[in-house]
Amino acid sequence: MNLRHLTAFVAVAETLNFSRAADELHVAQPAISQQIRALEQELGVMLFDRIGKKVSLTDAGRALLPYARQILATVEAAENEVRERSELKRGKTSLGAPPTVSTHLLPAKLMQFKQLWPGLEVTLREAGTGTLLSLVEDGKLDLAIVATDVMPDNVESTPFLQEDYVLAVSPQHPFLGKRQTVKLADLANEPFILFPEGYKLREVTLQACHRAGFEPKVALDGGAMASALEFVGAGLGVALVPELALIDAHNIHSVRISDQSLTRELGLVWLKGRSLSPAARTLREFLTNNR
Amino acid sequence: MNLRHLTAFVAVAETLNFSRAADELHVAQPAISQQIRALEQELGVMLFDRIGKKVSLTDAGRALLPYARQILATVEAAENEVRERSELKRGKTSLGAPPTVSTHLLPAKLMQFKQLWPGLEVTLREAGTGTLLSLVEDGKLDLAIVATDVMPDNVESTPFLQEDYVLAVSPQHPFLGKRQTVKLADLANEPFILFPEGYKLREVTLQACHRAGFEPKVALDGGAMASALEFVGAGLGVALVPELALIDAHNIHSVRISDQSLTRELGLVWLKGRSLSPAARTLREFLTNNR
DNA sequence: GCGAACAATCGGTTTCGCTTATCGTAGTGA
DNA sequence: TCACTACGATAAGCGAAACCGATTGTTCGC
Numbered sequence: 001m002n003l004r005h006l007t008a009f010v011a012v013a014e015t016l017n018f019s020r021a022a023d024e025l026h027v028a029q030p031a032i033s034q035q036i037r038a039l040e041q042e043l044g045v046m047l048f049d050r051i052g053k054k055v056s057l058t059d060a061g062r063a064l065l066p067y068a069r070q071i072l073a074t075v076e077a078a079e080n081e082v083r084e085r086s087e088l089k090r091g092k093t094s095l096g097a098p099p100t101v102s103t104h105l106l107p108a109k110l111m112q113f114k115q116l117w118p119g120l121e122v123t124l125r126e127a128g129t130g131t132l133l134s135l136v137e138d139g140k141l142d143l144a145i146v147a148t149d150v151m152p153d154n155v156e157s158t159p160f161l162q163e164d165y166v167l168a169v170s171p172q173h174p175f176l177g178k179r180q181t182v183k184l185a186d187l188a189n190e191p192f193i194l195f196p197e198g199y200k201l202r203e204v205t206l207q208a209c210h211r212a213g214f215e216p217k218v219a220l221d222g223g224a225m226a227s228a229l230e231f232v233g234a235g236l237g238v239a240l241v242p243e244l245a246l247i248d249a250h251n252i253h254s255v256r257i258s259d260q261s262l263t264r265e266l267g268l269v270w271l272k273g274r275s276l277s278p279a280a281r282t283l284r285e286f287l288t289n290n291r
Numbered sequence: 292m293n294l295r296h297l298t299a300f301v302a303v304a305e306t307l308n309f310s311r312a313a314d315e316l317h318v319a320q321p322a323i324s325q326q327i328r329a330l331e332q333e334l335g336v337m338l339f340d341r342i343g344k345k346v347s348l349t350d351a352g353r354a355l356l357p358y359a360r361q362i363l364a365t366v367e368a369a370e371n372e373v374r375e376r377s378e379l380k381r382g383k384t385s386l387g388a389p390p391t392v393s394t395h396l397l398p399a400k401l402m403q404f405k406q407l408w409p410g411l412e413v414t415l416r417e418a419g420t421g422t423l424l425s426l427v428e429d430g431k432l433d434l435a436i437v438a439t440d441v442m443p444d445n446v447e448s449t450p451f452l453q454e455d456y457v458l459a460v461s462p463q464h465p466f467l468g469k470r471q472t473v474k475l476a477d478l479a480n481e482p483f484i485l486f487p488e489g490y491k492l493r494e495v496t497l498q499a500c501h502r503a504g505f506e507p508k509v510a511l512d513g514g515a516m517a518s519a520l521e522f523v524g525a526g527l528g529v530a531l532v533p534e535l536a537l538i539d540a541h542n543i544h545s546v547r548i549s550d551q552s553l554t555r556e557l558g559l560v561w562l563k564g565r566s567l568s569p570a571a572r573t574l575r576e577f578l579t580n581n582r
Numbered sequence: 583g584c585g586a587a588c589a590a591t592c593g594g595t596t597t598c599g600c601t602t603a604t605c606g607t608a609g610t611g612a
Numbered sequence: 613t614c615a616c617t618a619c620g621a622t623a624a625g626c627g628a629a630a631c632c633g634a635t636t637g638t639t640c641g642c
Binding site for chain 3: 004028031038052053054
């Protein structure tokens with residue numbers, strides 16, 4: 001049995017006329033005769049009575065008809081379902097990003113994306129570069145935004161954002177409160193707030209101080225971004241943070257470091273060789289073109 | 292889209308392995324690759340991620356899978372449904388017969404038939420020859436048992452039963468009650484019970500009397516078989532009836548007519564050129580071989 | 583880094599499905 | 613009743629589809 005058999009069968013069953021059925025299906029009449037004959041032979045039963053020039057369903061034909069209709073309807077539904085995905089009326093994709101990007105940049109961007117493509121559903125995963133990369137490599141994540149200093153060679157990437165690290169200080173700080181820039185070496189006596197072991201930010205801070213020739217004094221070690229910023233606001237210390245993290249922080253002043261270029265490159269990455277779903281492709285293009 | 296596409300798709304989706312899917316479907320592996328590729332091209336979406344040597348469903352593939360399963364399951368159900376009919380596990384057919392046959396012969400026969408073919412459903416239509424023939428000619432009846440003296444030439448028939456007409460009399464009848472035979476001419480003064488206008492039986496009775504040279508006296512005109520027999524039993528008259536009608540009539544005696552051969556041929560008929568359903572064919576064979 | 587596993591690709595052959603042309607037959611109307 | 617018409621069946625031919633065996637190109641595991 002065959003979908004062509006069934007479409008021919010339903011058309012004939014509905015018109016009770018081989019020639020008109022052929023017209024409806026835009027084929028010549030013999031094609032219909034052949035399809036019906038083949039189907040009847042395969043099933044071992046006559047489906048139509050050709051009695052004189054009147055065509056009518058046999059008992060077996062009547063039994064088959066509802067099945068045939070349902071099969072064809074389901075086929076159509078399946079095609080619609082899948083085609084909608086290729087036409088981006090529906091679809092799912094996933095994106096990973098580090099906390100600062102995820103909390104300060106993506107909400108607005110994804111809102112914008114959702115307005116463009118209301119049917120596409122984006123699930124966001126917030127994690128560090130290492131975690132995100134392995135998720136992408138396992139195929140559990142379509143796209144991720146990660147630091148691009150070391151890239152595995154089974155992912156491809158496109159530059160996404162250059163993130164500057166700045167010094168977060170309290171506006172009331174006697175020495176730094178009003179300055180725009182500062183040399184890192186001048187901070188040798190400032191108490192620092194350090195991020196937990198394993199975070200990129202901690203390494204960056206320690207390395208920068210090291211290059212400037214001092215070991216930072218530590219005011220708080222191991223808090224999350226939110227509590228670190230609270231400490232800074234309260235004047236208990238300073239912290240090197242991504243500029244993005246200060247976007248909504250009102251009682252904090254940011255000071256650039258003049259003697260070192262402290263930045264990190266963030267890239268949008270995906271698994272090399274994997275054909276991204278239409279939804280994922282769309283999200284990737286959206287993110288690269290709307291940086 | 293195509294059932295072969297879908298079977299290949301489901302097989303791959305279930306094994307996540309093109310080669311094993313090919314084995315299951317008893318085709319070579321390239322056939323599977325080709326079917327999947329064709330389906331993906333037609334739908335415009337990748338259905339599987341081939342990442343390294345691992346195969347996994349894409350979002351679109353996951354969406355398609357339940358539809359594909361349902362389509363294939365329905366196809367199988369349809370095939371079973373129809374095949375059962377050709378294997379006579381199920382089926383419907385229709386049979387028409389005149390009242391005497393229908394009430395005295397068929398109940399036993401159809402019970403026997405039902406034991407042989409429990410899945411076959413026979414609907415019985417009781418009517419006169421004329422009605423039955425036109426039902427057969429219209430394709431509304433598969434088979435009918437009718438008087439075969441005049442046959443339209445678009446039906447075929449096979450002899451079914453020779454029905455003798457006998458004289459039904461009351462056992463208490465002073466003249467006829469104990470006789471086995473009688474000449475029709477001797478009945479000139481007997482009151483007759485006549486069947487309604489249009490019934491074959493009325494014509495037969497009138498013609499027979501006419502041939503015997505008299506006009507029958509009429510005791511009751513136009514009653515059904517049951518009431519006619521009641522009248523006969525009560526000694527109010529005699530009636531020419533098919534022998535079959537007397538099978539269960541206890542207080543009635545039957546007398547043969549010696550000077551005329553009053554019989555009718557009943558044949559089993561069906562529409563010429565119409566391919567009977569398996570069920571109808573089976574019933575026809577049963578009825579002709581178990582007369 | 584070598585071998586096994588596995589999907590993709592290629593060239594060739596069979597099968598399928600369509601087309602046009604034609605036939606046979608059953609209604610239909612003068 | 614006889615031609616005409618409508619309609620399904622059949623035949624022959626052709627292009628496309630589907631399958632196969634052989635081969636290639638990767639990738640994983642040892």
